[in-house]
Amino acid sequence: MRWRQWNGWIRTHRLLLFNALFWLVIGLDAFATTWGWAQLTIQPESGVVLMLFWAIPGFLFCAWMQRRFLCNPGWSVLRSRRRTVILLVSMVLFVSLLIGVAHGLMRLLPISADQYASTDLQFAAKTWIVYGGMILRLLIWAGFFLLFLNARDLQHSEVRRGQQEKALVSAQLRFLTSAFQPHFLLNGLTAIASCRHDPDAVQEGSNALADYLRYTIAKPELLEPLQLQLDALEGYIGVQELRFAERFRSEFMVDKDVLQLQVPRFLLQPLVENAFKHGSPGFDGLLRIQVRCRCEGQRLILSVANTGCWQGSHGGGYGLEAIRQQLDLFYGSAATLRVSNNDDLTYVTVELPVRQGQLSHA
Template sequence: MRSKTLLIFLLLIATPLSLQGSLTYYDFSSSTERRTAEYSAQLVGQINQNLDRTLKEMQHLSIMPMYDPEVLAILRKYSSPTLADRRPSVEELEKMLLHIASGTYDRPEIRGIHIFAGNGFTFSNLDANTIQLFNDPSQQSWYERVHKADGAWTLIPTHQPSYYLERDPQDYFSVARLIREPNTNRTLGLIKIDLKLDVFRGILSNVKFEDKGSLVAVNSRTELFFLENGPGLPPDRYEELASAAALPNESTVRRMELGGKSFLTISDYSDYSDIKIVRFIPLESLLKETNALRTKTMLIGIVCLVLGGGLATYFSYRLNRPLAALKNKMKLVELGNFKQSVQVETGDEIGQLSHNFNRMVEEIDQLVEEVYVIGLREKEAELIALQRQINPHFIYNTLESIHMLAVQGQSERVSDMVTALGRMLRYTVGHECQLVQLREELETAEAYVSIQQLRYGDRLQILFDIEPELLPHEVPKLIIQPMIENAIYHGIGDYDGGKTIWVHAVRFEDCLLLTVRDDGRGMSEAELASLRQSLNRPVAVASTAEQRRDGHGVALRNISQRLALMYGHAYELHVDASLGAGTAFTITIPLPLKEVVQKGRH
């Protein structure tokens, strides 16, 4: 209750603070992200426009040779591959250099303009110490792209040309096209303009982004033209950046996960150059100010929660202290301790509840004492009644045996049986306690056996196998004799041959095992199942006719019922039998035995 009250107070404080902080953070971050996206989209679009302007100038330079008759004449002269290794004259070199140099004037972004003749000779604005004079463009990786363009200009992504004699090869991107005869459309050569990456750097130097991020320039094939790694991204992430830049060929703004971090991506696509400029802005740096605001809001919220939590703890303690005391007393009452009372400190609802609790516990304590005494008396009476049920049943069977001997004229044996019967009656009637020593129970069983041996003579052999240390232990009264009786009447009965009954008492772990076993006719599976089922049926359920037909079943049920009353689930009465192989009854009871209700000892 105290924790719930404290939780309610804290929720009342935390909920409005959380809502206010969340809404403020969301509005501010959304506004920042939207403003940055709009501004960055304009800048990225401007970058692409400036790049298109530069590429259009390069495209114009690439077409100029086809409008210069002298250039065409020289290329026409050296267009045949059969003229390999043939150098142009000095005059021809000067004319070509003059034409090429006019295109590179005041253009530091151009690394070189190269015109490849058909025989492999390369006319260039660079000298022989910088570039190879003879080259076969068809062996270059970029040639297939130029050839497929079929005379149109094409843009070659970043690469390292093999014709440069540089010790440290640099990356360039190029504008190239085939040079063809205007009239016959015959290919005379190829022009290639290599551009430095300073083209992009120069454009970017004129663009001022508000935030720090990365920029990638790729074409529709995701081929790289330029990469500027910003903070938040480690180097050598071209493949990941290029894959992330594979956005639709249109201007878009979206969020993206890259390298385990979130980025805002702004892209702009040029239909003219087929180049897509993508700006990657780390949300972490973009929302730096927003996160600072969030941190301040959280600190204020934590301070308010601490203050509110202290007040809530104090008031919840004052409110829940009497309830906690009442709850502890209730737990003790639940465990059966009814001698409890709660101190009433106030006159409010909690005080009234405590007063009513004290009165209720007092009344329950009185009722429990009354019910407990009544229950003990009822249990004692039930045990005595069950025990006494054995007496008339046993007397009936014994008198029947005496009657049979009297009819046969065996008066001495009748006298012995009557004497033994009297001794047994004194034991069964004179003892109203439920527990006796195992020694006493065995003496009574031996007296009963002597009666039966007078009747059956040598046909009946009974063997006792008892561990001596078990003799002082207490066992329920009259549990061995009924099992011996059952073994005699239903194991031997009118069978003419001799039979043996074994009585065993052993200790197994903390239990006492009493077994009565015979080698009589046994039982079929159906009879065994019926007997096992009947052991779970109360004795009172059986009718008088059933008891006459199944007297041994009544006795065994009587034993089972008495053991259940005395030991609950701690006992076991097991029957095992097979037809022609005898029957065994085993009782398992705990050691040391539990205290039970009894009327004294003799």
């Protein structure tokens, strides 16, 4: 039992232990190097001071970098290339500062003025050797640390992709259940049958129902162009228009530059389904639903508005909660979903980050 506790502690603090061991070796190496300077007569106490001078700041610097990259939300999401540049620049600045301080401290060591004068060139040359040596040692440490970060990112990516695929399957099952619920098919077929004296309406309703069902059973992808969801949504609304007849109006306001943006599958339809389920007719007796898709800066904004106020403590029920979970898996805290009421209308708004370069190719 105690071994398991120790093993767990070691796994949790393995980077800190590696850092301490690494800088212990660096400190001993600095002590040995100091004793190897034949031109300088340095007391053992001064060698110990130099050893601690290298090891302790180096350990604290690397521990700070580890904490920043692993615990700080802004640093932990940096891409590999930017992370490497920041790490290398920080190391150069750290070693430069340390060398500068070391020059000042060397003046405090028990070395005579004659020794400084006679060994000035050798001292400067060996300083640059130490500088390069420290940079090399830090590069070795950085290599191990970046390797660990990349391995961690790969592991997190695989875990997150597995969660996304699981969420996609769950969303598809929920979507299929909604699409093939007896009351939905019955209402759709009944609405089509009620138009039997209007062949054009029957054909239009049948095509809308077929398009919608075809989308629900298509091969699922984690992300898809927004255009596909809007096409399927038109089929869904087309069936509902037959059902509600003159008691329903819909409106689409979609910017052309967002049609090819990639969004999670089954994102829009549950929002519209909630509008039908919880919405109510307005003052003119019509249930109105408006779908709006636009970009503001690097944010994609999807909004579904309906007449009537249905915001409750659960913010739209199970359907919207499932979408919140889906957004969290794909985007984390970068995506938001909110429900609001204004002027006898209910708005469900989803905001997603747009990846760099998507808008220019949309």
